[in-house]
Amino acid sequence: MRKSILTRAGQSGFTLVELMVGLVLGMLTVLVIAQVLVLAEGKKRSVSMGSDAQVNGAMALYTLQREIQMAGYGATQSLDALGCPVKAQFDTNAAFTFTLAPVVIEDGANGASDKITILRGRSTGFSIPVALAGAHTSTDNHFSVNASFGTTAGTWMIAVPAAQDATHWCSLFSVTNDTSDVTTTLSATVVPHVLTSSSKWNQNSVLPAAGYQKGDYLLNMGSFVSRTYSINTTNNAETLQVEDLSLVNGLTSPQDLYPQIVNLQALYGKGTVDPSGNVIVDTYDNVTPLTNADWRRVVAIRIAVVARSAEYEKDIVTTATNSPQWDVGSTATIAGTATCHGTSKCIALKVDQLTDWQHYRYKVYDTIVPLRNVLWNS
Incomplete structure (x- = not known):
């Protein structure tokens, strides 16, 4: 009888309290691991989507830069025109x-x-x-x-x-x-x-x-080329769009190029000729020239494109204080924008027209493109 009692005592298992404590600890461990995985996956998506936005922004800027570099061929052979x-x-x-x-x-x-x-x-x-x-x-x-x-x-x-x-x-x-x-x-x-x-x-x-x-x-x-670049906002899916004037039927044919391009801004670079015959840009503005003399002063185009990451962030990541800004340099003269004299990032690029705009990240790409055909014919 004594041997039987000792045997049963040695074979006893977990108590109910011990089992419940083990379950709680296991659930806490799973919860921590799940949170780490969710956070890591979110960071991974942000990085990958941010990379896609960088590619789209860089390609959009390259396309515009290449087109503007060739602008005016044939049309600027006589600047009087x-x-x-x-x-x-x-x-x-x-x-x-x-x-x-x-x-x-x-x-x-x-x-x-x-x-x-x-x-x-x-x-x-x-x-x-x-x-x-x-x-x-x-x-x-x-x-x-x-x-x-x-x-x-x-x-x-x-x-x-x-x-x-x-x-x-x-x-x-x-x-x-x-x-x-x-x-x-x-x-x-x-x-x-x-x-x-x-x-x-x-x-x-x-x-x-x-x-x-x-x-x-x-x-x-x-061969005559007339091409217009703009932002297509259809269905809140912003893309850089190009419209070509067709020589076959006289109509324009729109085509989407790069997705997640949410803003496009451009300025005329207007210069004057110095005593040595060099053209120096002294003003940037968006005022379209009205006379031949004014058009002859336009020797460069300054452009900026805003690319948006496709990843929706649960938390607010963009606000009015950190929304995209166009860095035009502290020495640039931007006509009509007093805050641009002595301040670098002084032109706000509008993105608050987008749905849930605060839950996305943005990147600005900009460059200055000389109008080579105008400069050469000067």
């Missing part, structure tokens, strides 16, 4: 007017994103102005020129009056070559622009009533 209103029309579409300038900035109201329109030619050969040898009436289908060097069928050209005013503007057309008549045959002294089924841009209705005179000239654009 800068600022000329250019009229154009495709077939029966409504006629429209654009400004003959490398870059035109459409300022967004109250800090909203800007639009940047880039105009340039694209040619494998030389792009030089062609002087008119005689008058061209508003009903003529060809220009008489001194020499049509570099002009081929399909070339896009802009007719420019030497003296521009409200009744003398520029016109866009494409060169044709119909050998059935000497006046419609492209030659060293004739540049035709006949309206055909394959050249529906040649609408005489866009020509000035007074036509063009001897001494006016044609700008050789090669």
Whole structure:
């Protein structure tokens, strides 16, 4: 009997209290591990999404920089033409007017994103102005020129009056070559622009009533490129968007490029010529020039893009005090912004229009792009 009692005592297990304490300790351990894993996973997502935002921002800035560097090719061969209103029309579409300038900035109201329109030619050969040898009436289908060097069928050209005013503007057309008549045959002294089924841009209705005179000239654009960059805000999914003017149908075709780009800002860099002939930028502003003299002062474009991380943060990570700021340097002169004199980060970049904007992180990318074609032709 004594042996049996001792055996049962040696085989006794956990008590209920001990079991409950063990369960509590195990649950606490699991809870701590889960919290560590959740925190680590959140940090991992923030880092990975932040990396994606950096790629999107860098690529958006590179794309804009590359386009602006090429802006104005062909159009700036004669700086006297800068600022000329250019009229154009495709077939029966409504006629429209654009400004003959490398870059035109459409300022967004109250800090909203800007639009940047880039105009340039694209040619494998030389792009030089062609002087008119005689008058061209508003009903003529060809220009008489001194020499049509570099002009081929399909070339896009802009007719420019030497003296521009409200009744003398520029016109866009494409060169044709119909050998059935000497006046419609492209030659060293004739540049035709006949309206055909394959050249529906040649609408005489866009020509000035007074036509063009001897001494006016044609700008050789090669292949005409008009491209507008903006922010697409559809469905709160902000992306950098580009719209190309189609030469096939005269319409614009929007295309999304890089996601999570939430703001685009641009400034004209306006300079003056010093005694040595160098152009020095002394002012940045978003005021679109109105005269040829003002357009000739625009020698650079300053741009900033704001990229947003796609990761929604549970806690507020962005507030009014740490929202994105454009660092323009302490010596920059930004017209209309008094706080930018002596202060570096002085231009607030608007992001509070976005849903739950405080729960996302942002990164600003900016650069200054010289207008090479304007500077070279100066």
